[in-house]
Amino acid sequence: MARAATTADAFNAVAEPARRQILDLLAAGERPVNDLVALLGVAQPQMSKHLAVLRQVGLVEVRGIGRQRWYRLNGYPLKQIHDWVTQFERSWEASFDRLDAVLAELKQAELKQAELKQAALGEDEQVPIERADEENGDGNSGR
Amino acid sequence: MGTVVDKGTAVVTLPADTEILITREFDAPRHLVYRAWTTPELIKRWWGGDRGECTSAEVDLRVGGRWRYVMVANGGFEVAFHGEYTEVVPDERLASTEVYEGMPDAAALNTLTLTETGGRTTMKLLVEHSCQEHRDAHIAAGMEAGMQESMDYLEDAARSLA
Numbered sequence: 001m002a003r004a005a006t007t008a009d010a011f012n013a014v015a016e017p018a019r020r021q022i023l024d025l026l027a028a029g030e031r032p033v034n035d036l037v038a039l040l041g042v043a044q045p046q047m048s049k050h051l052a053v054l055r056q057v058g059l060v061e062v063r064g065i066g067r068q069r070w071y072r073l074n075g076y077p078l079k080q081i082h083d084w085v086t087q088f089e090r091s092w093e094a095s096f097d098r099l100d101a102v103l104a105e106l107k108q109a110e111l112k113q114a115e116l117k118q119a120a121l122g123e124d125e126q127v128p129i130e131r132a133d134e135e136n137g138d139g140n141s142g143r
Numbered sequence: 144m145g146t147v148v149d150k151g152t153a154v155v156t157l158p159a160d161t162e163i164l165i166t167r168e169f170d171a172p173r174h175l176v177y178r179a180w181t182t183p184e185l186i187k188r189w190w191g192g193d194r195g196e197c198t199s200a201e202v203d204l205r206v207g208g209r210w211r212y213v214m215v216a217n218g219g220f221e222v223a224f225h226g227e228y229t230e231v232v233p234d235e236r237l238a239s240t241e242v243y244e245g246m247p248d249a250a251a252l253n254t255l256t257l258t259e260t261g262g263r264t265t266m267k268l269l270v271e272h273s274c275q276e277h278r279d280a281h282i283a284a285g286m287e288a289g290m291q292e293s294m295d296y297l298e299d300a301a302r303s304l305a
Contacts, residue, residue: 098188102185106185
């Protein structure tokens with residue numbers, strides 16, 4: 001289910017920064033075109049193109065109030081993007097679950113190694129003492 | 144002995160038109176995460192997840208050194224990825240190019256960063272593509288794999304009912 005690389009999907013529509021800014025503004029509420037033009041400092045023809053793309057993928061809806069055209073946000077197509085990323089996340093998560101298991105083993109091994117080292121150090125400390133005892137001792141003590 | 148492992152969850156975001164950022168926390172110090180990420184025998188045990196079996200992992204861990212992973216996917220076909228290390232800072236940072244051999248024109252730059260807090264590691268993997276089309280194709284491939292897994296589970300479940 002690869003995405004078609006046309007402007008006719010929400011993903012490409014929101015890839016353009018100016019269109020994201022329009023959506024941000026509309027998220028706060030319905031606005032007339034003139035407002036958007038003034039707030040974003042985009043030329044009217046450019047604004048019309050962006051709005052046409054957003055309308056085409058259903059991210060904005062328009063209605064006429066008097067002589068003004070008012071735009072409002074429709075968030076539903078954004079869900080498509082959310083779902084897309086979620087599937088990708090899941091596919092990585094399967095690898096990371098396995099990595100968790102590998103890490104748990106490495107941690108255990110490291111802990112064991114540290115214990116052995118500790119034990120070995122303990123013996124090392126005792127060895128010279130025992131040797132010293134043997135050398136200085138009377139030679140027949142079993143200790 | 145009954146330690147409760149606080150399992151992390153992968154979070155994927157799209158910081159720019161050409162980027163994918165994968166963030167995940169691991170219950171281990173970062174030198175172990177780095178080791179698991181860069182040691183061939185260990186890579187083979189986790190890389191690829193449920194998508195197939197990683198049959199080969201070659202790692203020449205130095206700047207300019209190459210890596211190559213091969214996986215036999217569940218469908219039986221082989222997929223391979225390779226690249227070259229561009230930055231190697233042991234336990235901290237690892238950057239490399241990545242090429243999916245089925246789509247050799249779409250090279251990405253992967254940057255792995257590991258930070259450790261209280262024995263836990265936060266991994267960030269930033270994938271930078273050269274254009275949005277390649278970035279999207281990358282996610283679409285991962286998404287299809289995710290869906291394929293779901294289909295496989297569904298098939299197993301159906302078979303167990305038969």
